[in-house]
Amino acid sequence: MKRRTFLSSTALASLGVLFTRSGFASSSERNTIKQPSSPIKKPVVVSTWIHGMDANKAAWSLLKANKSALDAVEQGVRVTESDATNRSVGLGGNPDRDGNVTLDACIMNHESECGAVACLQNIENPISVARKVMEGTPHVMIVGKGAEEFAYEKGFPKKNLLTDEAKTAWEKWKATEELKKPEINHENHDTIGMLAIDEDGNLSGACTTSGWAYKLPGRVGDSPIIGAGLFVDNEIGAACATGMGEAVIRIAGSHTVVELMRQGKTPNEACKLAVERIIAKHKDLKGLQVGFLALNKNGEAGGYSTYAGFNYAYTDNAKAELIDAGYEMEW
Numbered sequence: 001m002k003r004r005t006f007l008s009s010t011a012l013a014s015l016g017v018l019f020t021r022s023g024f025a026s027s028s029e030r031n032t033i034k035q036p037s038s039p040i041k042k043p044v045v046v047s048t049w050i051h052g053m054d055a056n057k058a059a060w061s062l063l064k065a066n067k068s069a070l071d072a073v074e075q076g077v078r079v080t081e082s083d084a085t086n087r088s089v090g091l092g093g094n095p096d097r098d099g100n101v102t103l104d105a106c107i108m109n110h111e112s113e114c115g116a117v118a119c120l121q122n123i124e125n126p127i128s129v130a131r132k133v134m135e136g137t138p139h140v141m142i143v144g145k146g147a148e149e150f151a152y153e154k155g156f157p158k159k160n161l162l163t164d165e166a167k168t169a170w171e172k173w174k175a176t177e178e179l180k181k182p183e184i185n186h187e188n189h190d191t192i193g194m195l196a197i198d199e200d201g202n203l204s205g206a207c208t209t210s211g212w213a214y215k216l217p218g219r220v221g222d223s224p225i226i227g228a229g230l231f232v233d234n235e236i237g238a239a240c241a242t243g244m245g246e247a248v249i250r251i252a253g254s255h256t257v258v259e260l261m262r263q264g265k266t267p268n269e270a271c272k273l274a275v276e277r278i279i280a281k282h283k284d285l286k287g288l289q290v291g292f293l294a295l296n297k298n299g300e301a302g303g304y305s306t307y308a309g310f311n312y313a314y315t316d317n318a319k320a321e322l323i324d325a326g327y328e329m330e331w
């Protein structure tokens with residue numbers, strides 16, 4: 001097992017923890033995920049917001065050709081990263097306070113292997129750099145200049161990510177010099193998180209963003225943080241988050257959703273409970289939009305958000321549609 005594997009079996013073994021065949025540390029942590037009433041649905045891919053519709057199309061073309069969920073989620077979110085009209089992910093993303101576009105991304109597979117980059121500049125597809133971190137290094141996360149140099153070493157080309165439109169909007173904002181909470185809604189879609197289960201029943205996930213518009217330089221949100229923006233446990237399910245990253249990090253959001261599914265909650269119930277926890281832990285809820293998306297081992301999906309407006313793209317063998325998630329509050 002490689003060092004980057006999220007849990008070290010060696011360390012746990014030294015603590016005297018025994019593993020069952022399914023990988024659970026003790027009987028009290030056994031998988032309580034409900035058995036599906038109908039056959040397990042696979043493949044399935046889900047992703048956050050309406051931009052997920054195009055991303056799902058790319059992912060689906062791989063899933064239906066029997067490719068892995070890992071390949072599908074990487075190729076899926078690359079579509080959004082390369083869309084210059086999208087102002088919250090990759091190329092064309094809103095810059096930080098100083099006008100630099102800095103990107104965060106992570107990826108996780110069915111073997112609990114994961115890779116991430118944060119505060120990465122000048123690279124169009126950070127998700128593929130994150131995959132290289134996962135597959136080509138003993139590390140999980142590389143940030144800033146180190147990540148950029150690593151990307152060049154791996155053959156990624158340098159690219160100016162600040163489009164004229166994003167620059168003009170930033171210059172307008174700069175005139176007011178105000179650090180505002182981002183308006184996260186259907187027009188400013190925020191992160192793309194994507195989860196997939198493939199024909200073999202294996203789960204993977206990817207998450208990528210340019211983060212909070214006009215953030216303080218060096219700010220990193222939830223999206224590249226395994227357990228916050230994304231978490232995959234192939235025994236149980238996968239979850240990802242969108243919205244105010246600081247709030248997601250405070251409750252280790254995506255890990256929380258997966259653990260709630262481990263306790264027998266449906267994806268919808270797990271996302272709702274995580275949202276309720278965020279609401280309980282924050283005094284100021286103004287503008288605090290967070291959405292969770294989950295996919296369990298049975299191929300069942302669900303989503304939930306603090307405020308109205310969050311939706312997710314869903315694709316399986318029968319349909320491709322945009323689904324409005326449940327929510328706690330109206331704006």
Ligand code: GLY
Pocket residue numbers: 190191209210211212220221222223241242243244245246
């Ligand atoms: N959820 C994206 C961010 O807060 O950066």
